[in-house]
């Protein structure tokens with residue numbers, strides 16, 4: 001039988017071409033578009049191969065069950081007996097990508113989950129509670145703007161009407177893409193899970209420096225997205241005197257610099273990675289510029305202060321430029337402190353370092369509802385949300401072994 005790294009490679013190669021852009025080498029796997037739908041078909045096929053029935057939650061999330069999805073509800077609850085109680089142990093991640101994203105962010109957690117099930121079975125382990133592999137929809141928010149949309153819907157963390165009406169760049173709503181109005185919160189389904197463990201590629205270089213293949217997460221920084229809409233006056237680039245212009249591009253440029261400076265002052269992160277210009281013509285002063293601010297910090301107060309400062313500076317600059325500023329918060333994720341006891345237990349079990357992250361994950365949303373943990377797999381480049389994201393097959397195999405140990409610990413005793 002081939003090595004685990006070899007089996008990882010075989011499975012990985014099945015999905016590697018799906019949604020890959022030949023020019024950038026990055027992935028265009030937006031939620032519920034053709035490449036992501038192909039990956040969902042692949043998920044069903046993998047579940048089928050393993051005799052794992054697949055259920056959907058009406059929000060676009062898929063669940064493959066090792067153990068009976070229609071069986072009696074778990075007796076264990078978070079309060080009564082914690083993650084080793086009666087409920088199912090959930091693992092998995094997401095298939096969708098950011099524009100020209102890396103191969104590993106998301107899919108690694110799903111491929112590793114199926115391989116961890118194989119490892120457990122091969123070892124003869126017998127779960128006393130179901131092990132469930134999940135594929136959450138629209139984790140990146142790259143298509144509809146709100147990250148972790150699937151897990152937010154499942155947990156009731158977003159209003160269903162708002163989610164249904166979110167539109168992509170072509171004007172297609174989430175409900176239209178899903179083929180139905182999303183079902184929203186499903187406490188009965190959520191109540192069937194005793195714990196969630198998401199394995200993810202590391203999005204930094206802590207594990208490279210620590211010379212370790214796998215880590216356990218301690219926390220996720222609070223973060224959010226703010227849409228800065230700047231309106232001015234569209235006009236001719238050649239004939240409009242400089243003094244007469246109301247150019248929102250100037251306000252935008254100043255705002256981006258201010259965001260960078262304010263973040264540096266606070267040891268926080270601020271990024272404007274997306275911009276839309278109207279009419280987007282070389283020879284026209286723009287009439288409107290929209291920039292999306294992604295801001296993150298270790299503490300909520302720092303994040304709040306950062307965004308307030310950027311808004312104040314943008315507003316002041318808008319007054320000087322004669323432009324109008326509207327700021328809308330598109331999403332907010334509070335500080336996530338993962339279940340400390342669980343993290344410590346898994347770190348002990350795996351002899352792995354524990355580290356916080358500035359990246360958002362479905363695990364961050366689910367953590368408010370059930371004991372949740374994350375495992376990170378070393379990324380030699382430390383780069384993520386880019387084609388340069390990477391992981392060696394050997395480290396991915398180490399991730400599978402770690403996840404299998406964790407599932408054995410949580411589901412088999």
Ligand code: GLV
Pocket residue numbers: 139140147358359360361
């Ligand atoms: C998701 O990857 C995020 O942190 O934005």
Ligand code: MN
Pocket residue numbers: 105140385
């Ligand atoms: Mn991501």
Ligand code: MN
Pocket residue numbers: 094105106139200360361
């Ligand atoms: Mn991810």
